[in-house]
Amino acid sequence: MGSTENIPIGREAVVTALLRAAADEFAERGFESASIRAIATRAGVNHGLVHRHFGSKSQLLTAVLADLSDKVASDVATGSRLDTRSSDATQLFLRVLARSLLDGADVAGQARHPVMDWAVNQAVDRTGADPAAVRVGVAQSIALELGWLLFEPFLIAAADLDAxxxxxxxxxxxxVQRALVDRSRSASTPPK
Structure with missing residues (x-):
């Protein structure tokens, strides 16, 4: 552990430190290689506090993804799209999510999905459709965006793209994202 001035004191400070340390550890090492002890050391707390506040490593991952998702949702609410170039939270969220998925971690336990909710609301505002009518298109749209954001450096180099x-x-x-949402909306509307 570090110096006493860096040790988080109180529940809120400990939880915040653990969430940040776990996010960094999961992003760098992946879910499988990250250890509770390494996360606790990085946060400057005893490893028993991880179990006290989160339970298992899987529950900690769920909490990390929810926390990062809230931060990304806050970022995108001030802009018009998901954009890793302007948000450290988005970059970290994508790294944790991608590394966790590649490790086979169960990421379906997250109870809230504020980024998806924001995107559905954007589609509803744009199209006037019912949320159920645009959900598939929004999911496809986000898949396209996430794929581009994760693979952008490779895609730029592989396709030799200039600015x-x-x-x-x-x-x-x-x-394409707008078309996916519009297509899902029209596919869910029964013919007259």
Missing amino acids: AELASARDGIQE
């Missing part, structure tokens, strides 16, 4: 082509690709993604 203008990259900007065009990003604009094209937004057009």
Whole structure:
């Protein structure tokens, strides 16, 4: 553990320190390789506090994803789209989510999905459709966005994209996302 001035004191400070340390550890090492002891050491607390506040490592991962998702939702609520280039929270969320999925961790336990809720609300506002009518398109849209955000460096290099082509690709993604939402909306509307 570090110096006493860096040791979190009180439930809220301990939980905050553990969430941040776990997010960093999961992002760097992946879910399988991250250990409760390493997370606790990184947070500056006794490893027993991880179990006290979160239970298992899986429950800690669920809490980390929920915490990061709330931060991303707050970021996207002030903008118009999910964008890793402007948000450290989004970058960290994507790294933790991707590493956890690659490790086979169960990430379905998250009770709230504020980013998905925000995206559905954006689609409802744009189309005037019922949320159920746009959910599939929004899920496809987010899958496209996440895939691009995670693989962007590779895609730029592999396709040898210059700055203008990259900007065009990003604009094209937004057009495809709108089309996916519109298609899901029209597919859920029964013919007259």
